[in-house]
Protein backbone atom coordinates (compact mmCIF):
# COMPACT_ATOMS: atom_id res chain seq x y z
CA UNK A 1 0.00 0.00 0.00
CA UNK A 2 1.24 3.56 -0.71
CA UNK A 3 1.13 5.20 2.71
CA UNK A 4 2.04 8.71 3.76
CA UNK A 5 2.54 9.62 7.40
CA UNK A 6 1.92 13.31 8.05
CA UNK A 7 3.85 14.41 11.15
CA UNK A 8 7.05 12.37 11.35
CA UNK A 9 7.82 13.12 14.98
CA UNK A 10 7.78 10.47 17.71
CA UNK A 11 4.64 8.43 16.96
CA UNK A 12 4.60 9.02 13.19
CA UNK A 13 8.21 7.89 12.79
CA UNK A 14 7.61 4.75 14.85
CA UNK A 15 4.39 3.68 13.11
CA UNK A 16 5.62 4.77 9.67
CA UNK A 17 8.95 3.03 10.25
CA UNK A 18 7.21 -0.23 11.20
CA UNK A 19 4.85 -0.03 8.20
CA UNK A 20 7.83 0.56 5.87
CA UNK A 21 8.85 -3.07 6.40
CA UNK A 22 6.08 -4.15 4.01
CA UNK A 23 4.64 -0.99 2.44
CA UNK A 24 5.71 1.96 0.29
CA UNK A 25 5.85 4.64 3.03
CA UNK A 26 6.68 8.35 2.87
CA UNK A 27 7.27 10.15 6.16
CA UNK A 28 6.36 13.85 5.95
CA UNK A 29 8.15 15.84 8.62
CA UNK A 30 10.78 18.46 9.23
CA UNK A 31 14.53 18.84 8.80
CA UNK A 32 16.99 17.51 9.82
CA UNK A 33 15.00 14.32 10.55
CA UNK A 34 13.71 13.78 6.99
CA UNK A 35 17.13 14.11 5.30
CA UNK A 36 18.70 11.76 7.85
CA UNK A 37 15.97 9.16 7.25
CA UNK A 38 16.38 9.51 3.47
CA UNK A 39 20.17 9.14 3.67
CA UNK A 40 20.54 6.51 6.42
CA UNK A 41 17.14 4.90 6.98
CA UNK A 42 15.11 5.04 10.19
CA UNK A 43 16.52 3.27 13.22
CA UNK A 44 13.96 2.01 15.76
CA UNK A 45 15.39 1.33 19.21
CA UNK A 46 14.04 0.22 22.60
CA UNK A 47 11.27 -2.35 22.83
CA UNK A 48 11.53 -2.94 19.07
CA UNK A 49 14.96 -2.94 17.41
CA UNK A 50 15.07 -2.64 13.62
CA UNK A 51 16.03 -0.32 10.78
CA UNK A 52 13.69 0.38 7.88
CA UNK A 53 13.93 2.59 4.81
CA UNK A 54 10.84 4.77 4.27
CA UNK A 55 11.04 7.73 1.91
CA UNK A 56 10.98 11.06 3.77
CA UNK A 57 10.20 14.62 2.73
CA UNK A 58 9.03 17.98 4.01
CA UNK A 59 6.12 18.09 1.54
CA UNK A 60 3.44 15.54 0.65
CA UNK A 61 3.75 13.25 -2.39
CA UNK A 62 1.16 13.84 -5.15
CA UNK A 63 -0.92 10.76 -4.26
CA UNK A 64 -1.43 8.20 -1.49
CA UNK A 65 -3.79 5.34 -0.76
CA UNK A 66 -3.62 5.95 2.99
CA UNK A 67 -2.58 9.09 4.93
CA UNK A 68 -1.91 8.60 8.65
CA UNK A 69 -2.02 11.84 10.65
CA UNK A 70 0.32 12.09 13.65
CA UNK A 71 0.81 15.83 14.20
CA UNK A 72 -0.11 17.35 17.56
CA UNK A 73 -3.83 18.17 17.64
CA UNK A 74 -3.26 21.95 17.31
CA UNK A 75 -1.60 21.30 13.90
CA UNK A 76 -4.43 19.15 12.47
CA UNK A 77 -6.01 22.00 10.46
CA UNK A 78 -2.69 22.74 8.75
CA UNK A 79 -2.14 19.01 8.13
CA UNK A 80 -5.56 18.74 6.47
CA UNK A 81 -4.78 21.63 4.11
CA UNK A 82 -1.37 20.16 3.21
CA UNK A 83 -2.90 16.71 2.58
CA UNK A 84 -5.21 18.11 -0.12
CA UNK A 85 -2.25 17.96 -2.55
CA UNK A 86 -1.96 14.17 -2.01
CA UNK A 87 -5.72 13.59 -2.23
CA UNK A 88 -5.50 10.34 -0.17
CA UNK A 89 -8.19 7.66 -0.59
CA UNK A 90 -8.30 7.09 3.17
CA UNK A 91 -7.19 9.29 6.11
CA UNK A 92 -6.57 7.88 9.60
CA UNK A 93 -5.89 9.96 12.71
CA UNK A 94 -3.90 8.28 15.51
CA UNK A 95 -3.82 11.48 17.58
CA UNK A 96 -5.03 12.05 21.11
CA UNK A 97 -7.92 14.39 21.84
CA UNK A 98 -11.29 15.07 20.26
CA UNK A 99 -12.10 16.90 17.04
CA UNK A 100 -9.21 15.73 14.84
CA UNK A 101 -11.43 13.68 12.50
CA UNK A 102 -13.80 16.63 12.03
CA UNK A 103 -10.88 18.93 11.13
CA UNK A 104 -9.62 16.36 8.60
CA UNK A 105 -12.94 15.51 6.96
CA UNK A 106 -13.89 19.12 6.18
CA UNK A 107 -11.25 19.87 3.51
CA UNK A 108 -10.50 16.28 2.40
CA UNK A 109 -12.56 14.07 0.08
CA UNK A 110 -11.23 10.64 1.19
CA UNK A 111 -12.83 8.47 3.88
CA UNK A 112 -11.70 9.57 7.35
CA UNK A 113 -11.21 6.81 9.94
CA UNK A 114 -10.80 7.34 13.68
CA UNK A 115 -7.97 5.66 15.54
CA UNK A 116 -6.24 5.37 18.89
CA UNK A 117 -2.77 4.09 19.60
CA UNK A 118 -1.19 2.72 22.76
CA UNK A 119 2.32 2.31 21.33
CA UNK A 120 4.77 4.63 23.09
CA UNK A 121 7.29 6.58 21.00
CA UNK A 122 10.00 9.20 21.48
CA UNK A 123 12.14 10.80 18.79
CA UNK A 124 15.66 10.37 20.19
CA UNK A 125 17.61 12.27 17.50
CA UNK A 126 17.27 12.78 13.75
CA UNK A 127 16.91 9.34 12.14
CA UNK A 128 16.36 7.48 15.44
CA UNK A 129 13.05 6.83 17.17
CA UNK A 130 12.63 4.99 20.46
CA UNK A 131 9.77 2.54 21.01
CA UNK A 132 8.93 2.99 24.71
CA UNK A 133 5.99 0.58 24.67
CA UNK A 134 4.57 -1.98 22.25
CA UNK A 135 0.82 -1.45 22.17
CA UNK A 136 -2.16 -1.68 19.87
CA UNK A 137 -3.67 0.45 17.12
CA UNK A 138 -7.47 0.53 17.25
CA UNK A 139 -9.30 1.94 14.26
CA UNK A 140 -12.74 2.10 12.71
CA UNK A 141 -15.44 4.23 11.11
CA UNK A 142 -15.43 7.59 12.88
CA UNK A 143 -19.18 7.51 13.40
CA UNK A 144 -19.14 3.85 14.50
CA UNK A 145 -20.40 0.71 12.72
CA UNK A 146 -18.75 -1.79 10.39
CA UNK A 147 -16.38 -0.53 7.73
CA UNK A 148 -14.73 -2.42 4.87
CA UNK A 149 -12.23 0.46 4.57
CA UNK A 150 -11.26 0.01 8.23
CA UNK A 151 -10.84 -3.75 7.71
CA UNK A 152 -8.55 -3.16 4.69
CA UNK A 153 -6.53 -0.55 6.58
CA UNK A 154 -6.13 -2.84 9.59
CA UNK A 155 -4.99 -5.61 7.23
CA UNK A 156 -2.20 -3.34 5.98
CA UNK A 157 -1.07 -2.66 9.58
CA UNK A 158 -1.24 -6.36 10.52
CA UNK A 159 0.84 -7.36 7.49
CA UNK A 160 3.62 -5.16 8.95
CA UNK A 161 3.25 -6.79 12.40
CA UNK A 162 1.58 -3.74 13.97
CA UNK A 163 -0.99 -5.16 16.39
CA UNK A 164 -4.34 -3.73 15.20
CA UNK A 165 -7.99 -4.05 16.21
CA UNK A 166 -10.97 -2.94 14.15
CA UNK A 167 -13.64 -1.40 16.39
CA UNK A 168 -17.27 -0.71 15.53
CA UNK A 169 -17.57 1.65 18.53
CA UNK A 170 -14.88 4.26 17.82
CA UNK A 171 -16.89 7.21 19.23
CA UNK A 172 -17.02 5.48 22.64
CA UNK A 173 -13.35 4.53 22.43
CA UNK A 174 -12.31 8.11 21.60
CA UNK A 175 -14.29 9.43 24.58
CA UNK A 176 -12.86 6.71 26.83
CA UNK A 177 -9.30 7.69 25.84
CA UNK A 178 -10.29 11.35 26.29
CA UNK A 179 -11.46 10.61 29.86
CA UNK A 180 -8.07 9.02 30.61
CA UNK A 181 -6.11 11.95 29.17
CA UNK A 182 -8.46 14.50 30.81
CA UNK A 183 -7.80 12.83 34.17
CA UNK A 184 -4.04 12.32 33.89
CA UNK A 185 -2.35 14.85 31.60
CA UNK A 186 -3.05 18.32 33.01
CA UNK A 187 -2.85 17.25 36.67
CA UNK A 188 0.50 15.48 36.27
CA UNK A 189 1.80 18.46 34.27
CA UNK A 190 0.70 21.04 36.85
CA UNK A 191 1.91 19.00 39.83
CA UNK A 192 5.10 17.84 38.00
CA UNK A 193 4.51 14.21 38.99
CA UNK A 194 4.66 10.86 37.20
CA UNK A 195 1.33 9.19 36.35
CA UNK A 196 1.63 6.78 39.30
CA UNK A 197 1.23 9.70 41.77
CA UNK A 198 -2.49 9.68 40.89
CA UNK A 199 -2.97 6.16 42.31
CA UNK A 200 -4.11 7.62 45.61
CA UNK A 201 -4.68 10.86 47.53
CA UNK A 202 -6.29 14.16 46.63
CA UNK A 203 -4.80 14.41 43.12
CA UNK A 204 -6.19 10.96 42.30
CA UNK A 205 -9.65 12.11 43.43
CA UNK A 206 -9.44 15.19 41.19
CA UNK A 207 -8.38 12.97 38.25
CA UNK A 208 -11.37 10.66 38.83
CA UNK A 209 -13.71 13.67 38.93
CA UNK A 210 -12.25 14.99 35.64
CA UNK A 211 -12.81 11.54 34.05
CA UNK A 212 -16.39 11.34 35.43
CA UNK A 213 -17.19 14.82 34.06
CA UNK A 214 -15.86 13.65 30.67
CA UNK A 215 -18.06 10.54 30.80
CA UNK A 216 -21.11 12.70 31.57
CA UNK A 217 -20.43 14.96 28.57
CA UNK A 218 -19.94 11.81 26.44
CA UNK A 219 -23.38 10.55 27.49
CA UNK A 220 -24.92 13.97 26.78
CA UNK A 221 -23.37 13.66 23.29
CA UNK A 222 -25.07 10.28 22.78
CA UNK A 223 -22.10 8.02 23.64
CA UNK A 224 -22.72 5.36 26.29
CA UNK A 225 -19.83 5.74 28.76
CA UNK A 226 -20.69 5.12 32.43
CA UNK A 227 -18.70 7.07 35.08
CA UNK A 228 -17.48 3.78 36.60
CA UNK A 229 -16.03 2.58 33.30
CA UNK A 230 -14.20 5.88 32.68
CA UNK A 231 -12.78 5.84 36.22
CA UNK A 232 -11.81 2.14 36.00
CA UNK A 233 -9.97 2.76 32.72
CA UNK A 234 -8.27 5.84 34.21
CA UNK A 235 -7.10 3.85 37.25
CA UNK A 236 -5.86 0.98 35.07
CA UNK A 237 -3.78 3.38 32.92
CA UNK A 238 -2.41 5.17 36.01
CA UNK A 239 -1.20 1.78 37.21
CA UNK A 240 0.21 0.47 33.90
CA UNK A 241 1.96 3.79 33.10
CA UNK A 242 2.98 4.62 36.71
CA UNK A 243 6.63 5.58 35.95
CA UNK A 244 5.68 7.67 32.83
CA UNK A 245 5.70 11.41 32.54
CA UNK A 246 2.53 12.26 30.65
CA UNK A 247 2.89 13.96 27.28
CA UNK A 248 1.57 17.22 28.79
CA UNK A 249 4.12 17.10 31.62
CA UNK A 250 6.82 16.59 28.95
CA UNK A 251 5.44 19.52 26.93
CA UNK A 252 5.60 21.81 29.99
CA UNK A 253 9.14 20.69 30.77
CA UNK A 254 10.16 21.38 27.16
CA UNK A 255 8.41 24.79 27.20
CA UNK A 256 6.16 23.66 24.33
CA UNK A 257 2.49 24.18 23.58
CA UNK A 258 0.23 21.40 24.93
CA UNK A 259 -2.83 19.56 23.57
CA UNK A 260 -5.07 21.09 26.30
CA UNK A 261 -7.58 22.44 23.73
CA UNK A 262 -8.26 18.94 22.33
CA UNK A 263 -8.36 17.27 25.79
CA UNK A 264 -9.85 19.13 28.80
CA UNK A 265 -10.75 22.06 26.53
CA UNK A 266 -12.75 19.74 24.27
CA UNK A 267 -14.75 18.51 27.29
CA UNK A 268 -15.56 22.12 28.30
CA UNK A 269 -16.50 23.07 24.74
CA UNK A 270 -19.01 20.20 24.42
CA UNK A 271 -20.47 20.43 27.95
CA UNK A 272 -24.03 21.71 28.35
CA UNK A 273 -23.64 21.96 32.17
CA UNK A 274 -20.65 23.13 34.23
CA UNK A 275 -17.58 20.85 34.27
CA UNK A 276 -15.62 22.67 37.00
CA UNK A 277 -12.61 20.36 37.16
CA UNK A 278 -12.04 20.40 33.40
CA UNK A 279 -12.67 24.18 33.32
CA UNK A 280 -10.07 24.76 36.05
CA UNK A 281 -7.44 22.49 34.47
CA UNK A 282 -7.97 24.13 31.07
CA UNK A 283 -7.69 27.64 32.52
CA UNK A 284 -4.47 26.83 34.40
CA UNK A 285 -2.68 25.22 31.44
CA UNK A 286 -3.91 27.95 29.06
CA UNK A 287 -2.58 30.58 31.47
CA UNK A 288 0.83 28.87 31.46
CA UNK A 289 0.79 28.76 27.62
CA UNK A 290 -0.14 32.48 27.41
CA UNK A 291 2.65 33.37 29.84
CA UNK A 292 5.04 31.62 27.49
CA UNK A 293 3.53 33.27 24.37
CA UNK A 294 2.60 29.82 23.03
CA UNK A 295 -0.94 30.85 22.07
CA UNK A 296 -2.58 34.05 20.89
Ligand SMILES: NC(=O)C1=CN([C@@H]2O[C@H](COP(=O)(O)OP(=O)(O)OC[C@H]3O[C@@H](n4cnc5c(N)ncnc54)[C@H](O)[C@@H]3O)[C@@H](O)[C@H]2O)C=CC1
Nearest residue numbers: 007008009010011029030070071072073075095096120121
Ligand atom coordinates in the same frame (compact mmCIF):
# COMPACT_ATOMS: atom_id res chain seq x y z
N1 LIG B 1 4.34 9.87 21.31
C1 LIG B 1 3.52 8.92 21.71
O1 LIG B 1 3.96 7.91 22.32
C2 LIG B 1 2.05 8.98 21.43
C3 LIG B 1 1.48 10.11 20.86
N2 LIG B 1 0.13 10.14 20.61
C4 LIG B 1 -0.48 11.29 19.98
O2 LIG B 1 0.06 11.40 18.66
C5 LIG B 1 0.15 12.79 18.26
C6 LIG B 1 1.60 13.09 17.91
O3 LIG B 1 2.39 12.97 19.09
P1 LIG B 1 3.98 12.92 19.04
O4 LIG B 1 4.44 12.05 17.94
O5 LIG B 1 4.43 12.63 20.40
O6 LIG B 1 4.31 14.44 18.68
P2 LIG B 1 5.62 15.03 17.99
O7 LIG B 1 5.65 16.49 18.29
O8 LIG B 1 6.81 14.21 18.37
O9 LIG B 1 5.38 14.79 16.43
C7 LIG B 1 4.62 15.63 15.60
C8 LIG B 1 5.52 15.99 14.42
O10 LIG B 1 4.74 16.60 13.42
C9 LIG B 1 5.59 17.53 12.76
N3 LIG B 1 4.76 18.50 12.03
C10 LIG B 1 3.79 19.32 12.50
N4 LIG B 1 3.28 20.07 11.50
C11 LIG B 1 3.95 19.72 10.38
C12 LIG B 1 3.91 20.16 9.03
N5 LIG B 1 3.05 21.12 8.62
N6 LIG B 1 4.75 19.60 8.12
C13 LIG B 1 5.62 18.64 8.51
N7 LIG B 1 5.72 18.17 9.78
C14 LIG B 1 4.90 18.72 10.70
C15 LIG B 1 6.35 18.18 13.90
O11 LIG B 1 7.51 18.82 13.43
C16 LIG B 1 6.63 16.97 14.79
O12 LIG B 1 7.89 16.41 14.45
C17 LIG B 1 -0.41 13.58 19.44
O13 LIG B 1 -1.77 13.82 19.28
C18 LIG B 1 -0.17 12.64 20.64
O14 LIG B 1 -1.05 12.92 21.71
C19 LIG B 1 -0.69 9.06 20.87
C20 LIG B 1 -0.17 7.92 21.42
C21 LIG B 1 1.23 7.80 21.78
Ligand SMILES: CC(C)(CO)C(=O)C(=O)O
Nearest residue numbers: 184241244245246247248
Ligand atom coordinates in the same frame (compact mmCIF):
# COMPACT_ATOMS: atom_id res chain seq x y z
C1 LIG C 1 -1.99 7.44 28.51
C2 LIG C 1 -1.08 8.63 28.81
C3 LIG C 1 -1.64 9.44 29.93
C4 LIG C 1 0.24 8.00 29.18
O1 LIG C 1 1.14 8.88 29.73
C5 LIG C 1 -0.99 9.49 27.57
O2 LIG C 1 -1.63 9.21 26.56
C6 LIG C 1 -0.22 10.76 27.53
O3 LIG C 1 0.71 10.94 28.31
O4 LIG C 1 -0.57 11.59 26.66
